[in-house]
Amino acid sequence: MVQIQRHFEGGNAIFGPGCVLTGYFLNANVRVTIHLSVKADANSVLIHWRPSSVDRDPNAVRDTLKGFGPLRFFQRAASTFGSLSRRGYWSNVAGYYQPEHALAAVRHFSGIPQMEATLLYTAYFTVSKELADVVLLDVDDIISQTQHVDTAWDDRRQNVTMLRISGPNRETIVDLKRILEAIFSGKVASKTVEKKAGCEIWHDFFAGPQGDIWLQHLGRDTGLIIVSDRAQRRLRIYDPDPEAGDGDEQAHVVEMKLAEKVTELNLPREAHTISLDRNSLRKLISSDTVAKLQKLLGATNVSLDIVSKKLVLYCSRDAVWLATYQLDLPLPPPTAQKPPQACPVCSDITSEIQLSCGHVSCRECFDHQLNVASGDLSSHHFPVRCWHENCQHPLSILDLRRYAPGTMIDSLLKASLTYFIRSHPDEYRNCRKPDCASVYLRNGYHEIFTCPACLTQTCTLCHSATHVGWTCAQYQERVKKDEVNERLLDSYKASAGTKDCPKCGTLIEKIDGCNHMECSGCHAHVCWQCLKFFSRPDRCYDHMNLVHGGDGLEAEGDEEGEWSDDSEGTYVVAHISACLTFHEKAYPGGIQHTKEQGNAWPSTSFFLIVH
Known part of the structure; x- marks a missing residue:
């Protein structure tokens, strides 16, 4: 049974046919790749x-x-x-x-x-x-x-x-x-279709010594390092000289060569059977005909079954004809052609996806079924099975690797693992950080779990922040008191009109005056309206006039009638931050320029009131 391994959620997960989880190992030292x-x-x-x-x-x-x-x-x-x-x-x-x-x-x-x-x-x-x-x-x-x-x-x-x-x-x-x-x-080797990553490139040939030698020769020719990750069934590409700048181009060349090799290895092999009588079998065994066939067609493409008296050749029809002619063997009967099959979902005649169970599927229905399985954590989706009503055979890992993109396979495996974890709530629990999906054992050997992904620490007994020196009950009681105190503090701040300093958190309160506040804790200059802080008061005033249209005294003055006038007219208020030159004759109503008491306003800042 072919299995596949992935590093998910802080552990090593092993999956079998149908993406069913067959093993999940949590430990401090997590293996990400074989190296x-x-x-x-x-x-x-x-x-x-x-x-x-x-x-x-x-x-x-x-x-x-x-x-x-x-x-x-x-x-x-x-x-x-x-x-x-x-x-x-x-x-x-x-x-x-x-x-x-x-x-x-x-x-x-x-x-x-x-x-x-x-x-x-x-x-x-x-x-x-x-x-x-x-x-x-x-x-x-x-x-x-x-x-x-x-x-x-x-x-x-x-x-x-x-x-x-x-x-x-x-x-x-x-x-x-x-x-x-x-x-x-490194970079996982995959086929690129229309500038999109497609199926990952893999064949069991690369898991053996012959595959290692072939990869070494390819790496020597391209200047890259290609590593066979047998556990995860992936080929990883490394650039030993990234400063050269041609790593991406060479990696693309490597992927093309790898894809060509896999295509060559995956060429369909027809099984041609030659039935032998007793005399023919005895003559074949006593001669070197089988060895010559293995040299012509390859050792793995020749099989002799003595019990059933059959010689099976795995190759094309033309290669069989040539080999039997040279070695004076009977020509096997032609292989029966399989009748066309229909997709079990949409009923269209197709041969796009040919599963190892013998059934077919069209590309659109195949992708749709995998998308549904990866997005729905219901138990009836795992294992992922052939959709033919009389089959229900779990999809093999080889079928998924051959027809599904690497991202889709990872989505399926993650969904299967998530379903497994949710099915065992008394044994597993996720990291308490909301955006982290790492998993820890609830009844593990250690009281504190340090997440291997985000390094957040969690008490495995009560699933809360670490509380060394307190029991879980004492800590929970303290949290409840803190929550009550926080609510009381929020209520007080709302009634008293206080806010937290955006820089240090000190409570600041506005009694009167403009919206410029100076924190007594860190001495930051704060805009009361939006709580943006500055290092200098003039920058705070510039911000208030530019963003909020003033310092807040204008609206306060309107409410108190400080700037009111019974006569009809328009009041234009502008903050002048530089020397102002004007002619008295141009403004018959005159110009008043006032300076707020204290050091709140810069010496060059004035109010211009035009009647």
Whole structure:
């Protein structure tokens, strides 16, 4: 039975015919391709302290760290992290085996004066030495553009290399991990039809030693590296010299050569059977005729069944005629032609899709049925079966690889895995981050789950944020109190007319005056109307006049009658930010220019009132 493997939702999933999940493995070290495995954790702590503080020598700090759990290592921090500490502080990194121990250490040291503790997020890439050499330039170029990230290459074994990236910012490590995974995964070879990616290119020929030799020759001719990923049944293309600039063009040439090879391997082979009597069979066995046939047609294209006394040749009719003529063998009877078949869905006569079960389907109905199965998680769609009413045979992986695009196959496999996970709610649960679909075991060995995709940490007992130092019940009670306090605070802010500073979150309140506010916490200059903040007051006033048509005093003055006049007329208010030259005779009503009390208005800002 042909199976296919994919790395989905933080684990390795194996699928059989009909896209049915046959195995799902969750572990810390996830294999992405046959040459790459990735691991991510948040088990390390970066600690800064003043050497002059009491009991803050390295040995004392290490002894304190051991109290939270077994240490993997305790060493001086890399120079990359030096900018994260203040001058005069010592820096060390402590690594634990479990994330709860690291979180407990961060919580402990964060409450001690003259000490700082930061959680570090780390991703490990274990790759073959050959692959590491190919992508080294690309990887180093990406890493060099990222700040506050410590990296190290480590040759663990003769043919295996490990890359470690570590940093205090979760988003930075997650983004860098995603980019490096794409580089290490390479380009999956696929047929291109009308500038759209079509079916992925694969044949079991590439899973054997002959296929490896053929790929090596093709790579030598094109200057690229082609790797056979047998587990995922994919061919991956790598460019060892990306700076040359011709990688995309050469990759297209490689894909064309691969597609031609697969077409040649998939040429239909007709089975021609020659029935033998006892004397003919005995004569055939005692001669070298079979060996000569294998040399002419290929060893795998000649089969001799002694029990049934039949010689079967797999080749074209012309090749059979030539071989039997040269070796003086009887010509087998012509192969019976199959009658035309109709698509079981639309009843049109077709031969576009020829399934291994012997039935056919038109391209439109085939694609439609796969789309329905990938979008509907109902149980009756898996396994995906032949649509002939008398068959119901699960679609083989080979049929899907031959006729369905790679993106469609992945959609089907993801839908099958999602259905499986939802069918086992007591065993599996998704990461608590809304846009992440990684999965963890609810009854696993560890209390804290660190998502291998987004590095979000979750308590596996109550599916909430980590709460080291509290039980799940205590934490839930605290959350409820916080929610009540938040509602009370929101109610107070609504009644008192206060808002949160958009920069630091400090409550600010407007009693009177214009819409320019200065936060007492961070001293940002805030527009009260839209809560946009600025570093200088004049920029805030420019924004209010440009975007909101004024500073808010105009509307306030209209309500109080400050600018009212019984006579009919038009009032034009403009904010002048430069020196104004005018002629008194041009405005008989005169010009008033007033300056608001205090330093709210720049010295060159005036109100122009035209009657």
